[in-house]
Amino acid sequence: MDCGGEYYDEVEQVLCRSGVTSIKLIAITHFDTDHVNFLANLIDLYDIDCIAYPYFSKIDGHFNLLKKASENGTTIKIIKNDDKFDIYGGVTISWFVQKAS
Numbered sequence: 001m002d003c004g005g006e007y008y009d010e011v012e013q014v015l016c017r018s019g020v021t022s023i024k025l026i027a028i029t030h031f032d033t034d035h036v037n038f039l040a041n042l043i044d045l046y047d048i049d050c051i052a053y054p055y056f057s058k059i060d061g062h063f064n065l066l067k068k069a070s071e072n073g074t075t076i077k078i079i080k081n082d083d084k085f086d087i088y089g090g091v092t093i094s095w096f097v098q099k100a101s
Contacts, residue, residue: 004037022047024087043069052077
C-alpha cells in the first residue's frame with residue numbers, strides 16, 4: 001500500500017534480503033509525494049504485476065512513471081468501484097472506493 005515515506009530504505013533492504021524480485025500489486029491511495037516518493041525505484045528494481053489507484057486521484061506529475069511501468073509490462077488499473085484482487089494463492093485484498101466529500 002503506497003510506496004513513499006521515511007522507511008523506504010528499510011523496506012527495500014528487507015525485500016532485497018528476502019530475495020524478492022517481483023511485486024504482485026502496488027495499491028496507491030493517492031499521489032501525494034509522501035505516498036509515491038519511491039515508486040520510480042520500485043519500477044526500476046522489480047517486476048510489478050499491477051499498480052492500482054482510485055479514479056479520483058490526480059496523477060498529473062506521475063503520468064510518466066505510470067507510463068514507464070506500463071511499458072515494463074505492469075498493468076495499470078484505475079479503480080472506479082469496489083474491487084477485489086487475488087494476489088497470491090487465494091489471498092484476496094478488497095478495495096473499497098469512497099471519495100471523501
